[in-house]
Amino acid sequence: KQEVTQIPAALSVPEGENLVLNCSFTDSAIYNLQWFRQDPGKGLTSLLLIQSSQREQTSGRLNASLDKSSGRSTLYIAASQPGDSATYLCAVTEGAQKLVFGQGTRLTINP
């Protein structure tokens, strides 16, 4: 059974720092990996999607990497801002039907 783990569960850093969020998965037979952002009381917003054949994707200050063989992905946030405060979730797609989510990392950026 696929398990997705995100470490740390919570992270607090001062504004302006670069930071890395980690995601690991137990079964490397994934279709893709997706990073989401969730603001308190809100739904999920897709940030980046990495296909299983790709190594990384970039969008603005965000960069996500994927190492399928080791079962790891990282989300790098450059020059963090208070508006980046949210919970970040990673999810892997198994076969063509099912997303398996990690429990998320709650990020706080302190002004």
Place this chain on the structure above:
Amino acid sequence: NAGVTQTPKFQVLKTGQSMTLQCAQDMNHEYMSWYRQDPGMGLRLIHYSVGAGITDQGEVPNGYNVSRSTTEDFPLRLLSAAPSQTSVYFCASRDWTGVSYEQYFGPGTRLTVT
């Protein structure tokens, strides 16, 4: 496009009551799904549908029914609400980008069962 919409945003039920959570999408996506989100458990798949008239169970289907009569709508029915169904429910639809799938989520329904 409105994307994925859900109603209601909040709901309080008494144990044993039934209700339907509504979900609609205007992106013509064939695949739709329902998740519940609980503290410490992450999001878990309840039911999904690969197109009108076709539904299947996910990881935690007990106590929930679904149907898919149109591409746009995918309602989730709670037959007899229980306190264990207190959760935040998210509906999602999925798009084929040509090379991969990408999920789009609704804003969620917060359900409390007393």
